[in-house]
Amino acid sequence: GIDELEAYDRDGRFLADDFGGSEPWLARFVDYWSGPGTWAELDDEARAPWLRSARKIFEEVRETALDDVPHQAYVEALGALPLLLLAGSESTLAGRRCCEVLARHWHPGPVELQVFADVGHMAPVLAPGEVAARIAMHLPTD
Known part of the structure; x- marks a missing residue:
């Protein structure tokens, strides 16, 4: 599972501000969660809401990935x-x-x-x- 999880950041740019929220970033995000090629299968109408929300999605992903609150704090x-x-x-x-x-x-x-x-x-x-x-x-x- 670790290889699968780390594949999203294969080039070290997934959390980079200048890449995050771009269409290539969205393609990587959608393909990670829904399977390779999913983004390519979406037509323009299906892509439109993703593209409108891309920056927000990126910011939430980045915030989650960089969260340094110890897990135990959430449990407590x-x-x-x-x-x-x-x-x-x-x-x-x-x-x-x-x-x-x-x-x-x-x-x-x-x-x-x-x-x-x-x-x-x-x-x-x-x-x-x-x-x-x-x-x-x-x-x-x-």
Whole structure:
């Protein structure tokens, strides 16, 4: 899984400000999460919202990647809350393993892991009804 995870930054430019948010950056991002060639298969209409949001997506990815808050701080701040982890069976190995590790080691709150069949990282877009229904089941009703 590490090789797969590191492949996105094969040239060391993925988090570079002058590359981030560009169309080649988006292609790399989309292909990492949805499989090689996915960006090339998108028509102009499908690419348009990605291109409009490219810089914001890059800034969020960079912020997450460079986050230096110790993981334990998140566990201490959020650990007692119920956690619902959502994953797609076709997502990257790194993405699936991250959810599995969080599900196994999140303390002290309750954890549920839902893996959606036949979708990848973009399950909220590709299976919105299923995802919304599962989130609704997780939310308190009182």
